[in-house]
């Protein structure tokens with residue numbers, strides 16, 4: 001006997017391609033009822049718009065230049081039930097100003113359209129399952145988990161994790177109507193973690209304590225354990241003394257992430273070097289993975305193995321490659337094209353080799369936004385954060401040509 005649908009979703013898109021891809025991606029979700037409307041949001045009149053307020057989730061294909069769409073969103077937002085989540089689907093070419101206009105009008109999320117092969121964003125699945133979203137408080141109901149991994153030791157993953165978290169926390173109002181995003185940074189590089197020294201924090205042995213006594217942390221415990229920086233960034237650093245790698249358990253790691261994403265809009269995770277068992281709950285929960293690499297053949301190969309490892313547990317996981325120690329080239333060389341082919345992705349993010357800014361920030365124990373904001377590396381990290389805040393490029397998930 002079929003189960004009674006408990007959640008309802010409406011997909012508004014012109015033509016059948018987008019709606020079909022979403023229906024097929026959700027075919028296993030028996031408690032979700034999906035309806036489709038072959039239209040644009042702007043084409044729907046006032047009465048139809050107020051009827052939309054009855055759905056739990058509304059996904060619509062955004063039109064890049066339709067000003068009537070913004071009015072339709074505003075009307076929908078003023079009519080919606082408290083729980084209706086409004087999602088705009090856009091292609092990777094959407095401009096930052098359009099993404100911002102959608103968000104300002106009241107859209108909760110801007111997500112990439114399904115890819116040509118029908119893959120959808122992991123966040124779409126999470127939103128469809130979400131039971132009690134809240135609106136109007138500024139914070140989203142569940143934050144995005146961004147995991148940062150490294151293709152080789154020392155390639156720059158902590159630099160990326162620390163400064164991405166810092167930039168996200170300083171950025172205002174793209175997906176939140178209040179000032180600044182709520183961001184947590186977690187150093188899960190249990191044995192070699194350096195987030196604490198990058199940010200000049202005192203000793204913080206929360207993870208060691210958890211590893212030794214085996215307790216599962218709750219919101220209260222984490223709140224008391226995290227260090228809040230003046231920028232607003234909350235940090236859970238790695239222990240300063242040695243903890244055996246297998247002393248943390250998966251349920252503890254899962255509890256940390258689940259608790260933090262209830263409270264923070266972004267949870268940035270510096271991944272451990274070793275792929276221990278408790279990495280699995282990070283990979284399963286991640287909304288986005290960034291793998292930092294350089295262009296050496298061995299790093300690129302290892303990067304590919306890591307991507308395969310991450311996506312085998314979470315097929316819908318978007319993995320983005322960050323090339324460190326290199327300016328974005330004007331023209332991609334044969335080496336770049338070959339790397340893109342090995343990685344099966346466009347090489348989208350580039351951070352220049354900038355030892356002066358990197359060591360200046362490290363020496364002062366400050367993020368680049370404070371120590372060297374105008375440096376090439378400081379600017380490149382700011383771009384990376386902007387790209388993370390705006391629509392994540394669908395093209396990144398497509399095989400490179």
Ligand SMILES: Nc1ncnc2c1ncn2[C@@H]1O[C@H](COP(=O)(O)OP(=O)(O)OP(=O)(O)O)[C@@H](O)[C@H]1O
Pocket residue numbers: 150152153154155156157158159160189192194273324325326351352353354355356358359362377
């Ligand atoms: N783009 C860059 N230009 C110059 N130096 C950099 C750059 N990125 C990182 N560094 C420097 O390289 C060193 C290693 O960086 P980082 O600690 O971020 O790497 P990691 O991958 O986290 O290393 P680990 O394996 O120790 O975790 C640091 O001294 C950092 O300041």
Ligand SMILES: [Mg+2]
Pocket residue numbers: 157158159189193194270
């Ligand atoms: Mg590191």
